[in-house]
Amino acid sequence: MTESAQALPALTVETRAVDQVTSLLPLLDPSAPLLFVRRGDGIAGLGEALRLEFHGPDRLREAADAWRRVSASATVSNPVGLSGSGLVAFGAFTFDDESERASVLIVPEVIVGRRDGVSWVTRVNGSKRPVEHRPLGAEYRISLHQGTLDADGYQLAVAEAVRRIRAGELSKVVLARDLIGHLPEGADLRRVLVDLALGYPDTWTFAVDGLLGSSPETLVRVSDGVVTARVLAGSMARGADAEADHAAAVALATSTKDLDEHRFAVQSVLAALTGHASGVVASDLPFALKLPNLWHLASDVEGTLSDGSTALDLAAALHPTAAVAGTPTSTACEVIRELEPLDRRRYGGPVGWVDGNGSGKWAVALRSAEVAADGGITAYAGAGIVADSDPARELAETRLKFRPIVEAFG
Numbered sequence: 417m418t419e420s421a422q423a424l425p426a427l428t429v430e431t432r433a434v435d436q437v438t439s440l441l442p443l444l445d446p447s448a449p450l451l452f453v454r455r456g457d458g459i460a461g462l463g464e465a466l467r468l469e470f471h472g473p474d475r476l477r478e479a480a481d482a483w484r485r486v487s488a489s490a491t492v493s494n495p496v497g498l499s500g501s502g503l504v505a506f507g508a509f510t511f512d513d514e515s516e517r518a519s520v521l522i523v524p525e526v527i528v529g530r531r532d533g534v535s536w537v538t539r540v541n542g543s544k545r546p547v548e549h550r551p552l553g554a555e556y557r558i559s560l561h562q563g564t565l566d567a568d569g570y571q572l573a574v575a576e577a578v579r580r581i582r583a584g585e586l587s588k589v590v591l592a593r594d595l596i597g598h599l600p601e602g603a604d605l606r607r608v609l610v611d612l613a614l615g616y617p618d619t620w621t622f623a624v625d626g627l628l629g630s631s632p633e634t635l636v637r638v639s640d641g642v643v644t645a646r647v648l649a650g651s652m653a654r655g656a657d658a659e660a661d662h663a664a665a666v667a668l669a670t671s672t673k674d675l676d677e678h679r680f681a682v683q684s685v686l687a688a689l690t691g692h693a694s695g696v697v698a699s700d701l702p703f704a705l706k707l708p709n710l711w712h713l714a715s716d717v718e719g720t721l722s723d724g725s726t727a728l729d730l731a732a733a734l735h736p737t738a739a740v741a742g743t744p745t746s747t748a749c750e751v752i753r754e755l756e757p758l759d760r761r762r763y764g765g766p767v768g769w770v771d772g773n774g775s776g777k778w779a780v781a782l783r784s785a786e787v788a789a790d791g792g793i794t795a796y797a798g799a800g801i802v803a804d805s806d807p808a809r810e811l812a813e814t815r816l817k818f819r820p821i822v823e824a825f826g
């Protein structure tokens with residue numbers, strides 16, 4: 417059943433400014449963390465006051481409609497007034513229309529936020545749940561190993577994708593593979609999040625409904641009527657020393673193959689924002705974004721919201737971009753279903769939050785893993801395939817993209 421058929425409750429929401437919260441992570445539930453942070457700022461959630469699940473091709477639009485109704489019927493007291501204060505839902509949506517996994521919106525019982533030196537606590541329906549530091553649970557080290565698609569299988573899939581691209585069936589497709597593992601009983605997931613947040617401070621570190629990761633890619637952000645996105649596509653390993661590293665960045669920024677791959681991704685974002693935002697601009701040329709494991713070609717996109725869309729409406733319009741699916745979108749999604757023998761679940765989908773005024777931040781769920789209720793872990797990484805792609809290099813690229821998550825669990 418979809419949400420449109422379910423009754424939605426009228427929530428009571430109360431936000432208060434509090435003394436500076438030094439760190440959000442120790443406050444989280446060790447087994448069910450809700451988090452979206454970058455450089456220490458962001459929001460953390462405790463408990464679930466409302467959980468809505470969505471399935472199928474209309475999951476994002478249905479969620480955006482349900483959220484409009486939840487927001488309209490809520491009673492909100494919010495003297496803080498920053499985006500992310502007041503009523504907020506965390507969300508994680510599946511990549512594929514046909515995924516087995518549910519897409520979710522979760523309104524926590526309690527939300528703790530910090531931004532630009534201001535901290536706040538939001539309580540939903542008068543929740544008395546304590547906000548307190550809990551000591552980290554026992555250390556653990558888990559190695560992730562081969563999942564559904566092994567290294568040879570992945571290279572064969574890439575070679576087949578290249579053949580189809582050269583035959584003119586499509587221009588680009590993003591192919592992913594998986595690694596699997598198992599968490600020990602009672603494992604404290606905050607250990608993984610601490611590692612990710614410290615190791616990759618310039619990315620969005622997130623945890624929503626068992627989906628954990630650190631993504632460098634902003635699908636869309638809406639704040640005070642301004643719409644922004646950061647598109648990534650095109651990757652290169654970091655160099656071993658300063659000189660080699662500089663050479664790697666230059667090689668990436670001048671690689672026709674990567675610039676092509678990138679152009680498709682930017683165009684898909686610009687096209688999806690048409691009609692929702694005015695004056696949308698991206699810089700002429702992408703810049704090289706430095707992460708601890710990789711260089712990426714990046715483009716920042718900005719415009720002015722023109723149609724009253726919420727951040728979740730825009731996520732619905734944008735997903736899936738050519739950075740995670742390909743070009744043209746529908747052919748790319750068919751090729752992914754055919755050549756990738758796995759369910760991406762929420763990998764590559766929108767993960768983030770939306771508030772009661774429609775502001776929000778949504779990342780593309782990359783550098784991530786799904787942790788199931790039984791402790792099963794599935795990590796995913798992919799690479800954009802174009803006509804000049806080489807299977808061995810694309811495999812190597814997925815290894816680099818697995819690094820944040822493999823090291824955080826290891």
Ligand SMILES: C=C(O[C@@H]1C=C(C(=O)O)C=C[C@H]1O)C(=O)O
Binds near residue numbers: 782798817
């Ligand atoms: C598909 C992934 O990353 C995406 C693909 C990229 C590429 O092909 O160069 C770069 C950044 C992301 O948009 C991933 O991390 O799994």
